[in-house]
C-alpha cells in the first residue's frame with residue numbers, strides 16, 4: 213500500500229515532509245561500501261575489479277576479458293533481430309537530431325575599450341559512459357550517453373556495463389557499435405566507476421563519467437567527482453504524475469508502474485485534484501501488479517516509496533510537485549500547456565494524456581539520463597554540454613590596457629597582491645614611455 217495523503221488533513225505537512233526526506237539511495241551503508249570498493253580499486257587495480265565483478269556479478273574475468281573483443285562485438289550484433297535493429301536505429305536517429313540542436317556557439321567580440329573577448333567550446337578528450345545492467349539491461353541508455361558525447365566531439369568513448377552471470381543483451385552491444393563507442397567493459401557498480409576515474413593497468417582513466425545507475429553507482433560518482441567530472445546524480449528512477457480527473461486510470465497506473473519496475477527503490481507518485489481518480493488509479497495499479505512480470509520489484513517500490521496525494525487545485529499540485537523536483541513529471545491533465553508555467557523543478561516534463569514517460573525513455577528524442585533524488589532543483593538531464601567545456605578568451609590592445617589596466621592595478625593593491633599590480637604597471641609604464 214503506498215502512502216495516501218490529503219492536503220486537507222491536519223497532519224499533511226508533516227507527512228509530505230517525511231515523503232520528501234525518504235532516503236532511497238544515499239544511505240550511510242551504501243556510501244561506506246562504496247568507499248571501500250573505491251579504495252580497493254585504487255590499491256589493487258585490475259585484481260580488485262576482477263574480484264568485485266566475481267562477487268557482485270558472478271562473473272569470472274581476466275585482464276584480457278574485461279573488454280569485449282571486436283569478434284565478440286560482431287557476433288553479438290549479428291544476433292540482433294531485424295525488428296529490434298530498426299527500432300534502435302529509429303531511436304538513435306531521433307536522439308541524434310534532438311541533441312544536434314544543443315551544440316553551443318563560440319563567441320568573440322570587441323568591447324568599448326578595444327579588448328577582444330569571448331569563449332570557445334571544446335569537447336573532453338575521453339568519456340566513460342555507465343550503462344546499468346544489474347536488474348535490467350539498457351540499450352537505450354547506451355544511445356542516451358553515447359550520442360550526445362559523439363555530437364560534442366569526444367575522441368575516446370568507453371562503456372562500463374555489468375553482465376551479471378555473463379548474460380549479454382546483444383542490443384546493448386549493437387547500440388554501442390552504431391553510436392561509435394570504442395571499448396565496452398563488462399564491469400559495473402562502484403568498481404567500474406572507480407576504474408574509469410583512477411584507471412588500472414588495463415583500463416585507461418577518462419576525464420568525465422556520465423550515465424545512470426543504482427545507489428552504488430550514484431554514490432561512487434559522488435565520490436570520484438573532482439578526480440573526474442560527472443554529469444549528475446542519475447540514480448533510481450522516479451515519476452510524478454499530476455492528474456485532474458480527466459485521465460484514464462489504467463494509463464496513469466501503467467505510467468507509475470513503468471518507473472516502479474526499474475528498482476525496488478524507484479519512486480512513483482500521483483498528485484491529483486480528484487479523489488475518484490486517486491482511488492481508481494490505486495485499484496488499477498493493484499490489478500496490473502498482479503500480472504506484471506516484474507511485480508516483485510515494482511510492487512516493493514510502490515509499497516515502500518509510492519504515494520498518492522489528493523489536493524484541491526492544480527496550482528497546489530504544481531507547488532507540491534516543485535517540492536519533490538521529480539526526475540519525470542507527467543501532466544495528465546486536460547490543459548497541460550496552461551499548467552506548464554507553474555512547474556519549476558523537474559528533470560523532464562511530459563505534456564498531456566498522449567505522452568507516456570516511456571516514449572521519453574526510448575524514442576522521444578530528449579535524453580533519459582536525468583537528475584533524481586530532488587537534484588532537478590539544480591541540475592538538468594544529460595546533454596551535449598556535459599561533454600564539453602567552455603574556455604574564456606581575452607586579448608588586450610595597448611589602448612585597451614591603457615583604458616582598463618589602472619583599475620586592475622588598484623584592485624591588486626587593495627588585495628595586497630603586489631606582483632599582480634606590477635605585471636599591469638610594467639606594461640602601462642612601457643606605454644607611457
Ligand SMILES: NC(=O)c1ccc[n+]([C@@H]2O[C@H](COP(=O)([O-])OP(=O)(O)OC[C@H]3O[C@@H](n4cnc5c(N)ncnc54)[C@H](O)[C@@H]3O)[C@@H](O)[C@H]2O)c1
Pocket residue numbers: 245268269343344345346347348350353374399400401402403424425426427428429445446447448449474475478539580581582583584
Ligand atoms: N536516472 C536515470 O536517468 C536512470 C536511467 C536508467 C536507469 N536508472 C536507474 O538505474 C538503476 C539501474 O540499476 P541496476 O541495479 O539495474 O544496475 P546497475 O548497473 O546500476 O547496478 C548493478 C551493479 O551494482 C553493484 N551492486 C549491486 N549490489 C551491490 C551490493 N550489495 N554492494 C555493492 N555493489 C552492489 C554491482 O556491482 C552491480 O554490477 C535503477 O535504479 C534504475 O532506476 C536511472
Ligand SMILES: N[C@H](CO)Cc1c[nH]c[nH+]1
Pocket residue numbers: 350352353448449450471539573580581582
Ligand atoms: N526511465 C529510465 C530513467 O529513469 C530510463 C529507461 C531506460 N529504459 C527504460 N527506462
Ligand SMILES: [Zn+2]
Pocket residue numbers: 449470471474570573
Ligand atoms: Zn524507464
